[in-house]
Amino acid sequence: MIDAGQEPVIGQNGIISADTQTDRGVFQCETGGTSGKPKRIRRTAESWLASIRVIFEKYTNSSECYGILGDLGHSLAFYAAVEAQIIGIRCVSVAGRSPKEQAQQFANTGVDVIYATPTQMRLLSKSHRVLENVQVVFIGGGRLDPETRVQVQFLAPNAKILQFYGAAETSFITLAEPHHDAVSVGIAFPGVEIDIRNIDSDGIGDVWIKSPYVFLGYAQGHAPDTYWQDGWLTIGELGKLDGARQLFLSGRKSRVFTVADKTIYPEDIEQYLNAQTEVISSAVFPVDDPLRGARIYVALCSDRTDCNPMQRIFSDLKERGLMVDRGRIYGLDDWPMLMSGKPNYQKLRATVSEDAWQKL
Helix, strand or coil, X not given: CCCCCEEEEEECCEEEEEEEECCCCEEEEECCCCCCCCCEEEEEHHHHHHHHHHHHHHHHCCCCEEEECCCCCCHHHHHHHHHHHHHCCEEEECCCCCHHHHHHHXXXXXXXXXXXXXXXXXXXXXXXXXXXXXXXXXXXXXXXXXXHHHHHHHHCCCCEEEEEEEECCCEEEEEECCXXXXXXXXXXXXXXXXXXXXXXXXXXXXXXXECCCCCCEEEXXXXXXXXXXXXXXXXXXXXXXXXXXXXXXXXXXXXXXXECCEEECHHHHHHHHXXXXXXXXXXXXXXXXXXXXXXXXXXXXXXXXXXXXXXXXXXXXXXXXXXXXXXXXXXXXXXXXXCCCCECHHHHHCCCCCCCCEEC
């Protein structure tokens, strides 16, 4: 389809053909939909082939089988499947199965490379299996907290755990190896330049990149914080670089909000919550308040049935100076989650009037 000049579209509805006639080697895929309806982006095949060559040369040249936990409609899972296809090895998808079934199939099929989000790996660790054959775990699509890293290492004791930062629009931006600062997302992926602009007094500014892996533009939808300037691209991420050029993220501009004149970075709070052993996933978001600007709502996903640990976690947040207004605990089966493995914030926001939200 690409060679014929039609742009294939890979998304939640499988693979379809776009009406667009274009240059050869261009396709469309969807964003994760974290901030709303998934956007459809256009990119060249070469933008992925370039990063696949880097990954193969540095990490996967002796691999035999990839494992993915997400649906192929999600760009991370689809990228991993394409990477496996290009380098000529098998790829096993276990999307939609229980953690025990996923781990069992990975073990049975000899998976030695896994691509996943932090939430997907936290769920997989609930299988209580040991996947000795796994040699590399690539984790992206969210922040990798220390507790999750420990869980992954127990799950795959022989694996090198590599955290990467990127987006559907950018592909790889950074890669963190075990020797990098655990709070950072590592250093620039080979071929990527990073620049921090409009820096505030804390050293935090807008993250801009120049890269051979970025997209061409949006085919459907738009993102108000995505800009191009003289070959540089920003997607609205905030962060800072240290002396070793390690990137430390503060979160997306679109998610930052204010409570009583205090700036709240919800992704920092989620990183703390996800590091708690009882928490599988979390979501922090604002609900408008005419006096304070917003009220903080916190949703937790856990396989624990008792509430005592959760109340402790909520109390810890208040001790840290975060005046959380409402909290809610979800079980695994009820947690609103996108196929990308990220929380479905739209569904969570739609429930704020329900009695299940407890005043804290």
